[in-house]
Amino acid sequence: MAALKVASNFSKISMAPWYKTVMMCRPKFFDVRHRFLNAHMDMRIAVKKNLALTQWENAYKTLLANNIKVDLLEPHPDLPDMVFTANAGIVHGNKAVVSSFGAVPRQPETHYHIPFFKERGFEVINPIDDGVEIEGCGDFMPTHNGENFFVAYGFRSSFKAYAYLKDVLSLPKDRLHHMKLMDPYFYHIDTALMSLTHGHLMYYPGAFDKESEEKILDVGGDKTIAIGKEDAMDFACNSVNFEESGEHIIVGNKFSDILKDKLTNFGYKVIETPYQQFLLAGGSIRCSVLDIGKSDEMAS
Numbered sequence: 001m002a003a004l005k006v007a008s009n010f011s012k013i014s015m016a017p018w019y020k021t022v023m024m025c026r027p028k029f030f031d032v033r034h035r036f037l038n039a040h041m042d043m044r045i046a047v048k049k050n051l052a053l054t055q056w057e058n059a060y061k062t063l064l065a066n067n068i069k070v071d072l073l074e075p076h077p078d079l080p081d082m083v084f085t086a087n088a089g090i091v092h093g094n095k096a097v098v099s100s101f102g103a104v105p106r107q108p109e110t111h112y113h114i115p116f117f118k119e120r121g122f123e124v125i126n127p128i129d130d131g132v133e134i135e136g137c138g139d140f141m142p143t144h145n146g147e148n149f150f151v152a153y154g155f156r157s158s159f160k161a162y163a164y165l166k167d168v169l170s171l172p173k174d175r176l177h178h179m180k181l182m183d184p185y186f187y188h189i190d191t192a193l194m195s196l197t198h199g200h201l202m203y204y205p206g207a208f209d210k211e212s213e214e215k216i217l218d219v220g221g222d223k224t225i226a227i228g229k230e231d232a233m234d235f236a237c238n239s240v241n242f243e244e245s246g247e248h249i250i251v252g253n254k255f256s257d258i259l260k261d262k263l264t265n266f267g268y269k270v271i272e273t274p275y276q277q278f279l280l281a282g283g284s285i286r287c288s289v290l291d292i293g294k295s296d297e298m299a300s
Contacts, residue, residue: 020242022063023116023290025073027056027083032281034081034105038155039184040282052277056083059273059285062251066244071292073116079109083278084287086190087136088113091292092169096122102133102156120292125168127161134161137290138188143195144241147175148219152189154181177219179212185233190286194237197248198267199223204232225266231259235275235284241268253284 031047063070075082088109090097096117101107110126117124127134134140139157141150149171151162162178165171179189183206186192192207193216201220204227205213217224227236236259239252248268253275255263260270275284 020291021069021071021293023073023085023088023292024060024070024288025075025082025085026060027052027278028075029077029080030056030083030278030281031080034103037081037103037105038187038282040279045280047277047280049277055273055275055277056288059251059275059288062271062273063240063289066242066249066251068242068244071116071120073112076112079106079112081106081281082109082112084138084281084283085290086287087138087188088290089117089136090134090140090165090169091117091122091290092142092171094121094123095125095169096292097125097127097134097136097165097168099136099138100127100133101135102158103135106135117292127164130164132161132164133158134165135188138190138287140165141189141193141195143201143219144197144199149176150179150189150193150215151176152179152181155184155187157188177212177215179215180209181207181212182209183207187282188287191235191238191282191284192232194239194241194286196225196241196250196268197243200225200266202227202237204229204237206232225262227259228256231256235279235286238284238286240285240289251285253279 030052032041032043034041073085087099089099098110098113114124134157139152151165153159166173166176186207192204194202196202200223201216202225203216234254236252236255239250241250250268251271251273254272255270263270278284
């Protein structure tokens with residue numbers, strides 16, 4: 001079995017072929033400036049900016065060490081939330097649906113997302129042209145095998161994003177699930193639901209209405225993992241998961257011992273890379289990473 005490559009071993013970053021390509025943005029201008037853009041942003045605790053940069057670099061280098069290719073988006077001084085690239089758009093095949101932000105302070109980010117996708121050959125689709133608010137993969141989640149898709153609404157994306165994405169991405173209605181978020185601390189679906197490479201769905205029940213939870217249970221079946229509020233508030237579901245050299249790796253901020261043991265027993269390698277400074281803005285590692293292609297599609 002291949003040795004697990006962790007953030008502390010930067011000198012041994014693998015030169016093997018990349019597994020996949022992701023989009024990230026260095027948090028050069030990251031800060032919490034917008035009071036209650038989500039429920040985590042109460043602004044009582046100042047961001048330690050040097051620590052934030054160190055935490056981001058650790059996560060970034062951990063992905064590189066495990067054969068994830070990272071394409072960087074240039075940060076801009078007036079846009080402190082650009083680090084959260086999962087909200088930049090939805091990549092499906094050769095199409096990139098850029099975000100039409102419901103959060104007003106983030107709306108100018110799309111100006112920089114569009115050329116990023118166009119330069120990489122994607123057909124760019126802009127929901128703003130149809131008056132639809134959808135905040136990228138913050139509120140859109142495919143299962144790892146690409147057979148089911150979840151679209152969320154309730155806080156930041158609009159109810160009609162479901163029908164819009166079904167049409168523009170030609171998604172199957174019987175495997176496209178409309179999800180209602182109920183807890184303002186879990187304002188995007190990627191804060192409360194995670195699809196894992198062994199086929200599990202990990203989720204926090206308190207984030208969803210009853211009907212939405214039933215959809216998760218129906219899709220996940222006996223591979224559904226419900227987590228408690230402590231792990232949820234540590235953004236356990238907002239982790240990055242991938243398979244590399246036969247290992248199923250989860251990179252996240254923090255996991256309780258109980259959850260870590262459970263995931264290990266299910267065959268996952270868990271890497272903790274502390275990301276607490278970004279939790280002050282309501283995001284963790286998954287919020288900072290957008291999948292934009294497999295290695296055979298976007299080879300280094």
